[in-house]
Amino acid sequence: MEGKEEDVRLGANRYSERQPIGTAAQGAGDDKDYKEPPPAPLFEPGELKSWSFYRAGIAEFVATFLFLYITILTVMGVSKSSSKCATVGIQGIAWSFGGMIFALVYCTAGISGGHINPAVTFGLFLARKLSLTRAIFYIVMQCLGAICGAGVVKGFQQGLYMGNGGGANVVASGYTKGDGLGAEIVGSFMLV
Numbered sequence: 001m002e003g004k005e006e007d008v009r010l011g012a013n014r015y016s017e018r019q020p021i022g023t024a025a026q027g028a029g030d031d032k033d034y035k036e037p038p039p040a041p042l043f044e045p046g047e048l049k050s051w052s053f054y055r056a057g058i059a060e061f062v063a064t065f066l067f068l069y070i071t072i073l074t075v076m077g078v079s080k081s082s083s084k085c086a087t088v089g090i091q092g093i094a095w096s097f098g099g100m101i102f103a104l105v106y107c108t109a110g111i112s113g114g115h116i117n118p119a120v121t122f123g124l125f126l127a128r129k130l131s132l133t134r135a136i137f138y139i140v141m142q143c144l145g146a147i148c149g150a151g152v153v154k155g156f157q158q159g160l161y162m163g164n165g166g167g168a169n170v171v172a173s174g175y176t177k178g179d180g181l182g183a184e185i186v187g188s189f190m191l192v
Contacts, residue, residue: 063105074088117142
């Protein structure tokens with residue numbers, strides 16, 4: 001019995017906590033499980049010779065293209081219908097946006113980081129997680145993917161596209177564009 005108590009005491013000492021679990025961050029020191037990578041350099045010309053650099057840009061282009069293509073078609077399908085019950089409705093639109101982002105980020109996270117949005121790329125650049133070279137390339141590819149995705153919808157669904165405003169959001173009657181902008185700013189602030 002005495003040997004068991006000795007083992008328990010030694011085990012407790014071997015893995016002692018600096019602070020009780022769940023009360024605060026563990027003490028600072030070099031015994032962390034995760035080491036933060038160093039900041040990305042501002043300009044990294046070696047990236048331009050790497051296939052992984054271009055593969056990541058292609059992944060961002062394809063993901064943004066698919067995101068815009070599917071979501072615009074979903075919005076236009078709901079807005080063309082005389083009855084919202086005959087389509088996927090507002091919840092279907094929300095599911096198409098959320099589902100597409102989930103699937104596309106999951107598929108591209110290992111290739112490019114799964115940004116799919118110039119604002120995300122810009123934020124990661126400001127946090128020094130990306131070089132300026134990579135950030136500009138991603139933003140260009142994302143914008144081209146978005147333009148192409150909307151362009152393909154317009155090309156294949158010309159009448160539906162023009163008749164429904166291209167699936168774009170509009171401010172409800174009784175509100176100004178400034179009210180809509182203010183709501184977007186407040187909503188974005190709350191999310192961030």
